[in-house]
Amino acid sequence: xxxxxxxxxxxxxxxxxxxxxxxxxxxxxxxxxxxxxxxxxxxxxxxxxxxxxxxxxxxxxxxxxxxxxxxxxxxxxxxxxxxxxxx
Amino acid sequence: xxxxxxxxxxxxxxxxxxxxxxxxxxxxxxxxxxxxxxxxxxxxxxxxxxxxxxxxxxxxxxxxxxxxxxxxxxxxxxxxxxxxxxxxxxxxxxxxxxxxxxxxxxxxxxxxxxxxxxxxxxxxxxxxxxxxxxxxxxxxxxxxxxxxxxxxxxxxxxxxxxxxxxxxxxxxxxxxxxxxxxxxxxx
Numbered sequence: 433x434x435x436x437x438x439x440x441x442x443x444x445x446x447x448x449x450x451x452x453x454x455x456x457x458x459x460x461x462x463x464x465x466x467x468x469x470x471x472x473x474x475x476x477x478x479x480x481x482x483x484x485x486x487x488x489x490x491x492x493x494x495x496x497x498x499x500x501x502x503x504x505x506x507x508x509x510x511x512x513x514x515x516x517x518x519x
Numbered sequence: 520x521x522x523x524x525x526x527x528x529x530x531x532x533x534x535x536x537x538x539x540x541x542x543x544x545x546x547x548x549x550x551x552x553x554x555x556x557x558x559x560x561x562x563x564x565x566x567x568x569x570x571x572x573x574x575x576x577x578x579x580x581x582x583x584x585x586x587x588x589x590x591x592x593x594x595x596x597x598x599x600x601x602x603x604x605x606x607x608x609x610x611x612x613x614x615x616x617x618x619x620x621x622x623x624x625x626x627x628x629x630x631x632x633x634x635x636x637x638x639x640x641x642x643x644x645x646x647x648x649x650x651x652x653x654x655x656x657x658x659x660x661x662x663x664x665x666x667x668x669x670x671x672x673x674x675x676x677x678x679x680x681x682x683x684x685x686x687x688x689x690x691x692x693x694x695x696x697x698x699x700x701x702x703x704x705x706x
Binding site: 448449452453459461480485487494495499500501502503504506 | 536539540567568569570571572573597599600602604606609611630631632633634635639662663666669670673674677678679680
């Protein structure tokens, strides 16, 4: 029996990716077929809804011409793929 | 696709952003090949509209198959049936056909979302996604979907736009989810 009780996040992330790759190769990885049937606890669902509303207030969507802008994706505090794409 | 670009994408820690920017780059490659911009549907569309509050593990796309497959293979994806997976990016793409089952009108109503300068994705309209969630609630017994449908109503309000009630009711009638829609609108 494994005695390992402490993992770094990166270790778990790598293990999860490897597991998904293996499942995909075996044709067993089909997330879209996993429809959630068990409803969440109503309080959990309400909390999730409130969290989403907070995001909506923090990052209010707006139209710029014909396009919808979702400011969350422009948050400069987080890495931005676009700025580095051509570097 | 060049490996620096893959590295850039895989360096994005936030998986919501990583998936969204990946779709934008994939869309660009598909359009460069002369095909229409792919349409993000289902859970990934909800993930983008909710700016990450709903999370999913895969990307459901409506796209011209040949151009999409070419672009994904260039990006180092492995193919299995209609699905593609890239371990480095940890992104799974499921091809759901070339056009929307919802019809031409739904295609005309798709929304272009600008993630950042020059990086755009095309999403199923909010009205069509609401109907999609109501279908999930009624026919797949996914009751949580009612909450997400309600949130989409709020998102539409927040954009300053009004829901197209006539279209919503027509779509609801066609999918036999009028009861779900009326319950949603009465909240």
